[in-house]
Amino acid sequence: MSATPSRPAINEPAPSSRRHDEEAVSSPTNLPPGQPRYEFFHVVQRYLDKAAKLIQLPDYIHQILSQPKNEIICHFPVKMDSGQVRLFKGYRIQHSNILGPYKGGMRFHESASLDDFKALAALMTWKCSLMGLPFGGGKGGIKFNPRTVSRNELQRITRRFFHALGGNIGPDYDIPAPDMGTNAQTMAWAMDTYMNTVGMVQKQAVLGVVTGKPIASGGTVGREKATGQGLVYCILEWAKRNHFDLEGKKLLVQGFGNVGSHTAVLLSHLGVSLAAVGDHTGYLYNPEGFNAHRLQKYVEEKGSIAGYPNGKAITREEFFSLQGDIFVPAALENQIGPAEAEALNVKLIAEGANGPCSPEGEAVLLKKGIEILPDVLANGGGVTVSYYEWVQNRRSESWDLAEVDRRLKDAMEHAYSRVVHATRQHQTDYRTACYCVALERLQRVYEEREIFP
Ligand code: NAD
Numbered sequence: 001m002s003a004t005p006s007r008p009a010i011n012e013p014a015p016s017s018r019r020h021d022e023e024a025v026s027s028p029t030n031l032p033p034g035q036p037r038y039e040f041f042h043v044v045q046r047y048l049d050k051a052a053k054l055i056q057l058p059d060y061i062h063q064i065l066s067q068p069k070n071e072i073i074c075h076f077p078v079k080m081d082s083g084q085v086r087l088f089k090g091y092r093i094q095h096s097n098i099l100g101p102y103k104g105g106m107r108f109h110e111s112a113s114l115d116d117f118k119a120l121a122a123l124m125t126w127k128c129s130l131m132g133l134p135f136g137g138g139k140g141g142i143k144f145n146p147r148t149v150s151r152n153e154l155q156r157i158t159r160r161f162f163h164a165l166g167g168n169i170g171p172d173y174d175i176p177a178p179d180m181g182t183n184a185q186t187m188a189w190a191m192d193t194y195m196n197t198v199g200m201v202q203k204q205a206v207l208g209v210v211t212g213k214p215i216a217s218g219g220t221v222g223r224e225k226a227t228g229q230g231l232v233y234c235i236l237e238w239a240k241r242n243h244f245d246l247e248g249k250k251l252l253v254q255g256f257g258n259v260g261s262h263t264a265v266l267l268s269h270l271g272v273s274l275a276a277v278g279d280h281t282g283y284l285y286n287p288e289g290f291n292a293h294r295l296q297k298y299v300e301e302k303g304s305i306a307g308y309p310n311g312k313a314i315t316r317e318e319f320f321s322l323q324g325d326i327f328v329p330a331a332l333e334n335q336i337g338p339a340e341a342e343a344l345n346v347k348l349i350a351e352g353a354n355g356p357c358s359p360e361g362e363a364v365l366l367k368k369g370i371e372i373l374p375d376v377l378a379n380g381g382g383v384t385v386s387y388y389e390w391v392q393n394r395r396s397e398s399w400d401l402a403e404v405d406r407r408l409k410d411a412m413e414h415a416y417s418r419v420v421h422a423t424r425q426h427q428t429d430y431r432t433a434c435y436c437v438a439l440e441r442l443q444r445v446y447e448e449r450e451i452f453p
Pocket of ligand 1: 182227256258259352353
């Protein structure tokens with residue numbers, strides 16, 4: 001045995017040239033090399049500018065909302081199974097808390113960047129405002145691929161990250177939830193880590209520090225499927241208003257994780273057939289329609305759609321040019337650029353993902369008459385049911401699924417109506433209308449409270 005105590009080797013960080021990951025290509029990962037990086041935050045700022053002009057938002061409010069309030073970046077070491085120590089980079093962007101505590105998911109993804117998190121945090125502010133929730137906007141996560149580590153490593157990475165965030169989160173201050181690469185298990189570890197830092201007597205009082213928890217650990221029924229369920233309520237509302245019969249219609253879904261799979265399963269109960277599906281491993285097509293429920297179980301077990309029988313492998317390009325009725329993007333941002341938009345042959349795009357259409361792609365879609373239910377509205381069901389979870393935690397209550405679904409349905413229909421009203425009032429598209437409704441509520445609050453001191 002060596003006399004000197006062995007010190008774990010630090011195999012990260014990478015050489016400094018690789019360290020400026022906020023300058024790296026933000027997304028998506030499949031952009032051809034040399035293509036200019038997609039500046040997601042810039043895109044969201046331009047949407048803000050357009051709506052602010054339409055509603056004549058006072059300049060000072062526009063200015064405040066154009067930047068996040070806090071940008072937290074931390075580095076934390078984690079001992080890997082090999083005994084080596086790896087340094088990770090974590091983010092929490094707190095965009096606005098004028099309406100209530102910061103609220104938003106935690107994303108674990110190798111392409112995540114500061115720019116993405118700023119954009120995603122701003123989207124949360126608009127979403128919470130539009131949905132009428134007493135929350136502001138936040139987003140965060142870790143830049144790494146969770147599929148490349150063991151379960152034990154994932155637990156240690158999650159716990160060290162939440163420990164590093166310390167008092168920057170809290171049930172009345174900033175409340176994380178699952179997003180890409182994270183799930184109910186991640187939230188259980190996060191909650192337990194936070195609980196163990198606040199002291200014995202406070203422990204139970206901080207149950208609501210995260211939402212999207214497993215049910216036995218303080219989660220709510222209906223949260224797991226909530227984003228998909230909200231999306232389906234939105235699609236139903238769109239179908240009703242457009243006299244569109246969903247029965248027998250064809251669905252294309254990109255991303256078959258939480259949002260994509262629950263949406264496909266719920267739509268299958270309404271007679272919509274899942275004709276094609278894609279994820280980070282590739283794309284599959286079945287003209288007869290996949291059994292969405294069986295595919296969901298398969299992905300839960302295997303981690304992806306790869307190897308699923310009953311489907312023909314197709315390319316990403318073939319996927320985007322298939323004939324269908326509804327397309328649900330439920331993966332990364334910037335997936336529908338002008339080329340994909342030109343190829344798409346559907347009637348409706350319901351944005352499960354945040355920011356799946358680039359502005360150039362969206363312009364092509366609108367020109368072609370393809371309707372878009374924008375992210376801020378369409379995937380707002382997730383944070384809405386997160387709010388129900390937080391309320392139940394505070395009141396030590398547990399609601400049943402019928403109660404959660406009824407409230408969610410009302411909330412989605414109400415938000416939808418306000419957006420439709422705004423499209424007419426401001427003679428604008430759905431996305432801009434969503435921003436108008438969200439900004440009008442924020443404006444009222446700023447004008448009532450004014451600026452401190
Ligand atoms: P998830 O991790 O459960 O699933 C993500 C899916 O995207 C996986 O099937 C993955 O394989 C696929 N994917 C990843 N990279 C891809 C690529 N390059 N091409 C094609 N597919 C790819 O994540 P999720 O929670 O379902 O989130 C998906 C999207 O929905 C994100 O944009 C997220 O911000 C948004 N969203 C999620 C929630 C929620 O409650 N989870 C709420 C609102 C919005």
